[in-house]
Amino acid sequence: MEKKIKIIKNGPYEVSPDIPLVQSIIEIDGEGTSMRWKNGKEYPKQNEPYHLCRCGRSENKPYCDGSHEKETGAYRKKFDGTEVATHDSDKLNTRIYEGPELTLIDEESLCASLRFCDRGPRVWNAVLHSDEDYLKQMAIEESCDCAAGRLTVVDKEGNVYEPKLDQEIGLVQDTAANCRGPLWVKGGIPVEGSDGRQYKIRNRMTLCRCGQSKNMPFCDTSHRRSENMYGFDE
Ligand code: FES
Incomplete structure (x- = not known):
C-alpha cells in the first residue's frame, strides 16, 4: 500500500499505518534560541490507518477524538478545514537571495516560525557572506x-542542500514557546488533499494541527497564538 497522508474534508489527517510517529523536540540554549532537533517519544506502531488531529480541539492529542464535529460548548461550529494553499509554485511568492557561494530560496508563506534561521548569524546574512x-x-x-522547507540553499553548481530524513511524522514540541507545533512531515511523504489532489512532494514540510492556519493545510505559525496548543504532547 502506498504510504501517504490523506486530508479528510473538515476532519483529521489519515495516515498510512507504516508511517512512524515521533516527537520532534526543539532543543534550546539558555536564551531560548532553537539549537538542534532531538527525537523524543515514539508512538506505538499502528496496524490500520490512524488519524491525527487537524482541528486542535482533540482531548487526546495527537490523535483525533471526533471533536472536529462539535458544535457545542466552546465550539459553536464544526471545524472548517478548507484548504487554501496554492498547488501552483508560481504563486508561492518565492524570494531568491544570491550570495557569493550560495543562493537562498525563501518561500515565506511556508514559515512555521521554529526559528533555527535566527541561530547565530541569520541565514539571509550568512548566505550574502557565504564566501566565508x-x-x-x-x-x-x-x-x-x-x-x-521554507528555506533551501543551493550552491553555484546547482547542488541542493537537503538533510537526510527518514520518512516519519514529527510532532513538533516548541520548547521555548511552550506549545505544540505543527506536524513535521519528513522524507517526502505524499500528502493528498481532501479533493484528491496531491501536494508537491517535499523532503520537509509542516502541516497545521491547531486548526487556525490561514494557509491550510500548511502551518502558518498560528499555533503560537492558540490556547489549544499550550503545553506538549504526552
Ligand atoms: S481533527 Fe478530529 S478532533 Fe481534531
Whole structure:
C-alpha cells in the first residue's frame, strides 16, 4: 500500500499505518534560541490507518477524538478545514537571495516560525557572506534545520542542500514557546488533499494541527497564538 497522508474534508489527517510517529523536540540554549532537533517519544506502531488531529480541539492529542464535529460548548461550529494553499509554485511568492557561494530560496508563506534561521548569524546574512567558510556552514545548517522547507540553499553548481530524513511524522514540541507545533512531515511523504489532489512532494514540510492556519493545510505559525496548543504532547 502506498504510504501517504490523506486530508479528510473538515476532519483529521489519515495516515498510512507504516508511517512512524515521533516527537520532534526543539532543543534550546539558555536564551531560548532553537539549537538542534532531538527525537523524543515514539508512538506505538499502528496496524490500520490512524488519524491525527487537524482541528486542535482533540482531548487526546495527537490523535483525533471526533471533536472536529462539535458544535457545542466552546465550539459553536464544526471545524472548517478548507484548504487554501496554492498547488501552483508560481504563486508561492518565492524570494531568491544570491550570495557569493550560495543562493537562498525563501518561500515565506511556508514559515512555521521554529526559528533555527535566527541561530547565530541569520541565514539571509550568512548566505550574502557565504564566501566565508563559517557563514557558509551556518547558512547550510540553518536552512536544513528549517522543518517547514521554507528555506533551501543551493550552491553555484546547482547542488541542493537537503538533510537526510527518514520518512516519519514529527510532532513538533516548541520548547521555548511552550506549545505544540505543527506536524513535521519528513522524507517526502505524499500528502493528498481532501479533493484528491496531491501536494508537491517535499523532503520537509509542516502541516497545521491547531486548526487556525490561514494557509491550510500548511502551518502558518498560528499555533503560537492558540490556547489549544499550550503545553506538549504526552
Ligand atoms: S481533527 Fe478530529 S478532533 Fe481534531
